[in-house]
Amino acid sequence: MRAGQADDGADGLRRFAAIWSRAIYPATATSMTRAEFEEYLVPLAQDLSDALRARPFDPRPAVGVGAALVAAHCTDPEALPRILGVIDAYLLLYCPPQNTVPADEARARCARLQHWTAAGFASALRERTLFEQEAISRAALAARTEAEQALYESEARFRAVFEGASIGIGIADMDGNILEVNDALTQMFGGSEQTVRSRNVNEWVHPDDGPGTWEMQDQVARGELDHYSIEKPYLRPDGTVLWTNLTVSLLRDSAGAPQYMLALMEDITEQRLMRERLRYEATHDALTGLANRTLFFERLEEALDPADGSGSGAARLGLCYLDLDGFKDVNDSLGHATGDLLLVAVAERLQACVTSPGQLVARIGGDEFVALIVDPADRSEVAALAELIHTALADPISVDGRDLSVRCSIGIVEGPAGALGPAEVLRSADITMYRAKAAGGNRSALADPDADARAITRHGLTNRLPTALERGEFFVEYQPLVRLSDGSVRGAEALVRWHHPVHGRLGPDHFIPLAESTGLIVPLGRWVLAQAAQQAHDWQLLHADGPPLRVNVNLSPSQLHHPALVRETVAALAEAGLEPSAICLEITESALIGADEELLRPLRQFAELGMDIALDDFGTGYSNLASLRQLPITTLKLDRSFTLGMQHQPVDPVDVKIVDGIVQLAHTLGLSVTVEGVETGLQAEHLRVLGCDTAQGWYYARPGPPDRLHALSLVDAGSA
Amino acid sequence: MVERPAWAPQGIDISVPSVSRIYDYYLGGSHNFEVDREAGRQAIEVFPGLPKIMQANRAFMRRAVRYAVDQGVTQFLDIGSGIPTFGNVHEVAQAASPGAHVVYVDHDPVAVAHSRAVLDGNDSAEILAADLRKPRDILGSEPVGRLLDLGRPVALLLIAVLHFLEEADEPRKAVAELRDALAPGSLLILTHASVDGGPRRPEQGDRVEGVYRNIGSPLIMRSRAEVEGFFDGFEMVDPGLGPMPLWRPDPADGGDAEADPVIYTGFAGVGRKA
Numbered sequence: 006m007r008a009g010q011a012d013d014g015a016d017g018l019r020r021f022a023a024i025w026s027r028a029i030y031p032a033t034a035t036s037m038t039r040a041e042f043e044e045y046l047v048p049l050a051q052d053l054s055d056a057l058r059a060r061p062f063d064p065r066p067a068v069g070v071g072a073a074l075v076a077a078h079c080t081d082p083e084a085l086p087r088i089l090g091v092i093d094a095y096l097l098l099y100c101p102p103q104n105t106v107p108a109d110e111a112r113a114r115c116a117r118l119q120h121w122t123a124a125g126f127a128s129a130l131r132e133r134t135l136f137e138q139e140a141i142s143r144a145a146l147a148a149r150t151e152a153e154q155a156l157y158e159s160e161a162r163f164r165a166v167f168e169g170a171s172i173g174i175g176i177a178d179m180d181g182n183i184l185e186v187n188d189a190l191t192q193m194f195g196g197s198e199q200t201v202r203s204r205n206v207n208e209w210v211h212p213d214d215g216p217g218t219w220e221m222q223d224q225v226a227r228g229e230l231d232h233y234s235i236e237k238p239y240l241r242p243d244g245t246v247l248w249t250n251l252t253v254s255l256l257r258d259s260a261g262a263p264q265y266m267l268a269l270m271e272d273i274t275e276q277r278l279m280r281e282r283l284r285y286e287a288t289h290d291a292l293t294g295l296a297n298r299t300l301f302f303e304r305l306e307e308a309l310d311p312a313d314g315s316g317s318g319a320a321r322l323g324l325c326y327l328d329l330d331g332f333k334d335v336n337d338s339l340g341h342a343t344g345d346l347l348l349v350a351v352a353e354r355l356q357a358c359v360t361s362p363g364q365l366v367a368r369i370g371g372d373e374f375v376a377l378i379v380d381p382a383d384r385s386e387v388a389a390l391a392e393l394i395h396t397a398l399a400d401p402i403s404v405d406g407r408d409l410s411v412r413c414s415i416g417i418v419e420g421p422a423g424a425l426g427p428a429e430v431l432r433s434a435d436i437t438m439y440r441a442k443a444a445g446g447n448r449s450a451l452a453d454p455d456a457d458a459r460a461i462t463r464h465g466l467t468n469r470l471p472t473a474l475e476r477g478e479f480f481v482e483y484q485p486l487v488r489l490s491d492g493s494v495r496g497a498e499a500l501v502r503w504h505h506p507v508h509g510r511l512g513p514d515h516f517i518p519l520a521e522s523t524g525l526i527v528p529l530g531r532w533v534l535a536q537a538a539q540q541a542h543d544w545q546l547l548h549a550d551g552p553p554l555r556v557n558v559n560l561s562p563s564q565l566h567h568p569a570l571v572r573e574t575v576a577a578l579a580e581a582g583l584e585p586s587a588i589c590l591e592i593t594e595s596a597l598i599g600a601d602e603e604l605l606r607p608l609r610q611f612a613e614l615g616m617d618i619a620l621d622d623f624g625t626g627y628s629n630l631a632s633l634r635q636l637p638i639t640t641l642k643l644d645r646s647f648t649l650g651m652q653h654q655p656v657d658p659v660d661v662k663i664v665d666g667i668v669q670l671a672h673t674l675g676l677s678v679t680v681e682g683v684e685t686g687l688q689a690e691h692l693r694v695l696g697c698d699t700a701q702g703w704y705y706a707r708p709g710p711p712d713r714l715h716a717l718s719l720v721d722a723g724s725a
Numbered sequence: 726m727v728e729r730p731a732w733a734p735q736g737i738d739i740s741v742p743s744v745s746r747i748y749d750y751y752l753g754g755s756h757n758f759e760v761d762r763e764a765g766r767q768a769i770e771v772f773p774g775l776p777k778i779m780q781a782n783r784a785f786m787r788r789a790v791r792y793a794v795d796q797g798v799t800q801f802l803d804i805g806s807g808i809p810t811f812g813n814v815h816e817v818a819q820a821a822s823p824g825a826h827v828v829y830v831d832h833d834p835v836a837v838a839h840s841r842a843v844l845d846g847n848d849s850a851e852i853l854a855a856d857l858r859k860p861r862d863i864l865g866s867e868p869v870g871r872l873l874d875l876g877r878p879v880a881l882l883l884i885a886v887l888h889f890l891e892e893a894d895e896p897r898k899a900v901a902e903l904r905d906a907l908a909p910g911s912l913l914i915l916t917h918a919s920v921d922g923g924p925r926r927p928e929q930g931d932r933v934e935g936v937y938r939n940i941g942s943p944l945i946m947r948s949r950a951e952v953e954g955f956f957d958g959f960e961m962v963d964p965g966l967g968p969m970p971l972w973r974p975d976p977a978d979g980g981d982a983e984a985d986p987v988i989y990t991g992f993a994g995v996g997r998k999a
Contacts, residue, residue: 034753034780036787036812040977078811080753137755141746141808144756144839149737152834 017099018054022046024099025091032084035077042077049073053092053122054100057114064117071125075133085126089119173249173270176256179226179263181206193249193272195241206266211238211246222253228263231255236273248274290368292345293352301367301375305427308379323378323387323419326434327355327394330412330446332372339407346404348372351411354397358390375434384451387419391449412447414438419452469505470519474528478504481536482708486557486679486701489693496555498591498701499537500708501529521563530564531573538581538588540711545587554714557589557619562596571610589617591642594625605637612637619679624667634674641671643697645682651691652684661691668696737834742940744889745807745836751779756808756839764940771932774987778969779885781988782916784978785969786884787817789914789995792962792973793880794821798912800879802869802903804830804857805886809843814882815850825849826872830863832856857886858894860902878910878998887955888918888945889937900955904998913959913996916969917952918944921992952992959996966994 026043035042049070056066074088093115102111167174173190177183183202191198210219215235224230232254239247249270256265288300296304308319329351336344348368355366355374363379376394381387394415401408416438418430425433433452441450473479483497503511520526541556548554564570578585590611597604597620608618619640620633624647647664650657664680671678680692683702692700706713739758746761747768753776757765769775790801799822803814806829818825827850831837840852851868863869873879881903890896904913937944953966964971968989 034776036783036817038975038977078753134755140842141756141758141835141839144842145737145739145758145835147838147842148834149739151838152737 014054014100017101018047018050021054021091021095021099022050024095025050025088028087028091029074029079029084032081032087033077033079034081035079037077045073045077050096050100053096053118056118057096057100057111058102058106060105062110062114062117064114064121067118067121068125068128071122071127072129075126075129079126080130080133085123088126089123092119092122173268173272175201175268175270177206177266177268179228179266181226181266184265190268190270193247193270194239195243197242200242206268209239211240213238213246225253225255225266228255228257236277237270246274247272248277290352293349293368295352295356295374296365296367298367298369301365301369301377302427304365304377304379305430308377309422309425309427309430319379319422321380321420322422322430323381323384323390324417324430324434325376325378325387325391325394325449326416326418326431326438327374327376327413328438328442329372330414330442335409339405343404343407347402347409347411350402350404351398354402355394358393358397364390375431381419384419387417388449388451391415391417395447395449414441414446415449416441417449417451466505466511466516467519470516470525473503473505474525474532478506479529479532480504481533481540481711483540483556483711483714484701484708485706485714486555486699487705489689489697489700493552494554494714495552495699496541496557496589497711497714498557498708499533499540499559501533517561521561524563526561526563527567530559530561531577534558534574535577535580538577538583541587542581542583543711544714545583553587555587555589555617557591559621560590560592562593565592565596565604565607571607574611575614585611585614585616589619589640591619591621593621594623597636609637612639630670633670633676638676640677640679640698641667642679642681643667645680645702648680648682648688648692651688653687656687656691661695664692664697665695672696739835742942743833743835744937744940744942745831745833747940748779748885749808749810751776752783752810754808754810756810764936768933768936771936774985774990775933777985777987778990781969782885782991782993783812785916785972785993786814786882786914787812788973788975789882789912789993790814790817790880791821792995793912793914794818794825796912798878798880798910799825800873800877801825801827801882802830802863802873802879803827803882803884804863804903805883805889806831806836806840806852807833808836809840815844815847819849827851828853828868828872830855830857857883857890857896857899860899860906864903864906875906876908878908878912880912880914881907882914883955884914884916885918887915888947889942891943891945897954897957901957904958907998909998911998912962913956913998915952915955915995916991916993917955918946918991919948919952920946921949949992952994956994956996959998962995962997966992969993 022043025046026039029046030039030042033042037045052066052070056062056064071088074084079088096118097111097115102114106114167187170187171189173187173193175183175186175190182205186198186201191201194201206222214237218235218237221230221233221235225233232252234250234252237249237251239249241247250273252269254267254269255263256267258264288297288303289295290297305322305324308322332344332347335347352366352368352374355376359366359376365377366374367377368374376390378387378390395413398411398413401410403409416434416436418434418437437450437452440453441448444450480502482500482502484500485494486496486498487493488495501513501517503516505511517526520529537556537558541554544554544556575585578588590608592608612618617639618637619642620636620638621642622644623641624644643664647660647667650660651664668678677698678696679699679701680697681701683689683692683700683704685704688702689700689704740760742760742764746757747765749756750762750765751769765775793799793801799818801814801818806814809829814829815825815827818827829840829844829850829852831840831852832855834854837852837854844850844852849872851872853863853866853868855862855866857863864875869875883900887896887900890899900913904911934944934946949966956966964973969991970988972993972995
């Protein structure tokens with residue numbers, strides 16, 4: 006029975022809990038499931054049930070029930086009537102206290118249990134609310150403390166940056182009153198913070214302030230410009246100038262309103278001095294202190310720039326290009342130190358000649374000076390300056406106790422700006438100066454377009470020549486050499502030509518002297534030899550049955566000085582597969598006048614290798630006939646001048662006699678004779694009779710491409 | 726304006742309502758101040774169902790966390806965790822799997838301070854002050870490095886937080902960046918406010934959005950398609966994206982006869998990284 010009662014009791018308790026759960030669950034924020042929540046309520050129902058029947062009756066366990074419900078997150082006030090309503094309606098029904106408690110008493114007990122449940126609920130809710138409020142307040146406080154600490158650290162960092170920065174930092178209000186400056190800025194201004202802070206930003210005007218400085222500052226102060234960067238000078242209290250790289254920024258508050266102006270400045274005083282010194286050094290000649298080539302060209306370009314409102318361009322300009330006559334002799338005879346002193350003295354006198362701001366004297370080369378006149382009144386002003394310079398240099402210059410006379414040549418250019426570029430102007434002046442020099446020196450010459458044009462051609466070739474070989478602009482033509490005894494083609498002379506992109510086909514007269522003076526003759530000569538050797542080889546293949554064709558190649562004096570000449574020549578022959586005897590090297594008579602053994606050594610080596618060596622232009626160089634037998638030559642090549650008199654009837658008997666004598670002499674010495682410039686059959690016949698061995702000239706063929714020679718020799722073979 | 730440098734602290738202003746304390750208020754908690762309650766009351770006034778939605782949110786979270794543990798995932802990264810009140814991820818997870826590791830992330834300094842107090846003494850759970858907008862700060866943090874093994878699956882919880890990210894915050898990029906750092910088998914557990922579905926009328930959504938906009942934390946309602954977009958690179962776990970109560974309901978929750986239909990508002994879903 007008791008067991009049954011107990012079962013009934015447990016069953017009733019569960020039923021009560023189920024009803025209770027159904028009523029409360031929707032009003033709770035618990036994270037329990039419904040089933041879990043119901044389970045959670047069972048012990049609470051048990052507590053109420055126990056209290057209901059307890060003797061003596063004590064309602065206080067109900068306090069714990071209320072608290073437990075709060076603990077289960079039944080914190081919504083709406084939950085309380087649900088909690089109490091179910092106790093009121095169902096506790097006695099499902100958990101009756103049996104007969105030990107009268108019905109009235111049971112009702113009263115149930116009511117009191119509700120009172121204490123409510124009390125427990127309220128008390129726990131209050132505790133919980135206070136606890137949570139305190140917890141969140143503590144969290145807020147902790148967060149705030151943390152943030153303040155972070156802010157403090159951040160400010161400390163900023164302060165350290167501000168104080169420790171090597172860059173000057175200053176903050177001013179929007180009226181320009183300086184609020185704070187850092188140590189670096191104070192030091193820049195001489196070390197007194199008070200001096201700096203007592204000033205208003207707007208007082209720091211300096212005469213060298215760049216254009217627009219204060220307009221930008223005003224814009225920042227009005228909030229129209231957010232920042233600007235400039236180079237700005239400041240006057241220090243001690244009167245010296247501080248140059249700074251200044252950046253001014255506008256600081257706005259969170260609403261965007263201008264609040265402060267921030268200045269960051271870097272001391273560039275030293276840098277600026279250095280820069281100015283470097284600029285000076287870059288634009289002035291270290292020896293004489295005159296403007297150098299760089300500065301001269303800057304000024305010249307400025308002057309030549311069309312006047313477009315910037316005001317720098319000039320309408321006309323004048324130039325005196327000056328070169329000392331014979332300065333090299335001074336250097337050579339008295340030494341460079343004396344030469345330098347002379348240049349310094351000349352520079353001083355030249356400097357004294359120019360007085361107006363529109364004039365500039367520059368040293369642009371060793372002993373080359375130039376005076377520039379921007380906007381001269383007329384041509385005579387430039388000529389007058391040249392005259393002044395001649396006068397200024399007329400008095401001897403005393404150097405190291407010697408009185409040195411100075412002579413100079415001046416090229417004068419004067420004309421409208423904008424017609425020529427700077428390089429052309431200078432070249433024109435240069436050419437004109439050479440004209441003055443060529444006319445005897447110590448004088449001035451005025452630029453003349455026609456004279457310029459002639460000289461410029463030479464200039465043009467000079468400029469083009471160094472790259473012409475790489476560009477493949479040279480080619481070789483061949484002029485046949487004919488044996489006079491039978492008219493057969495013996496070989497040909499290789500003659501180099503230049504196919505100039507502008508001037509067209511140029512003969513060696515136009516560029517060989519240039520090549521000699523520039524040193525290009527060595528690679529050019531090497532190239533010609535290689536071409537000729539290859540060609541000779543090709544001919545040999547074509548004429549395998551006949552006598553071998555030979556090729557004559559000119560050798561310039563400069564080539565003779567080239568140490569690798571023999572080695573390179575041998576290599577070129579080997580490359581072409583040609584035996585040395587198929588080559589005849591021609592060297593001009595004048596090149597060998599007074600030649601020493603050193604110079605003759607390569608020729609002897611060539612001779613030993615079996616090459617023929619011809620003395621070219623024989624008879625024009627006053628050669629010592631006695632020395633002929635010492636030279637390693639095999640052939641005399643008679644200059645055309647000796648045979649001109651034989652071209653037409655009547656033949657000049659003197660020419661005949663001279664040629665006869667030379668041929669006798671040559672044959673006596675074992676040399677063969679070749680005659681150049683044969684233009685008529687009459688001439689050829691006379692020379693044959695006189696015993697000359699070979700001839701070349703227009704009578705046989707002009708120089709031409711190698712296949713022409715082939716055709717010629719075939720014709721010859723046919724006619725023979 | 727120049728951007729505030731990372732090391733310059735954000736101020737604490739408790740006169741400004743905080744979404745995490747308002748959330749606590751919806752749930753009947755007292756971890757809030759009058760400004761929060763005032764904002765909460767305004768929101769409830771225009772949309773009385775809010776507390777129910779929050780409860781449904783937490784019930785979903787509880788089921789999803791248990792699901793994760795069932796799947797063998799015992800590492801949790803809960804971003805936008807807010808004020809820990811009760812039934813939090815670590816309680817649910819650690820009840821189901823005592824060794825579960827949880828890293829909470831929030832950018833509200835008060836929520837962070839409170840979380841720190843609540844988690845004091847729990848070696849397996851930690852709070853990190855960081856922002857969902859900067860996933861790299863989260864992934865590279867010390868607590869994540871210490872508590873989470875990114876070589877194994879992690880459950881990433883983004884419960885009621887993505888709707889506080891505006892398009893300019895590039896929420897999809899943030900989620901993708903987190904996804905890329907997670908191992909295959911990781912889970913994305915997500916809820917998001919929406920005017921699609923549920924009984925809420927669009928204008929109510931507008932008014933709730935208005936309340937949040939006024940407190941400086943705009944609430945962005947997104948469409949189903951937009952919310953689905955967050956699951957790029959994840960395979961949806963059954964039953965897919967849908968109302969919170971329909972996501973694997975717990976039989977222990979009993980019938981939902983009394984349930985307020987308002988809880989069908991918004992979207993909940995779980996995705997598994999392939």
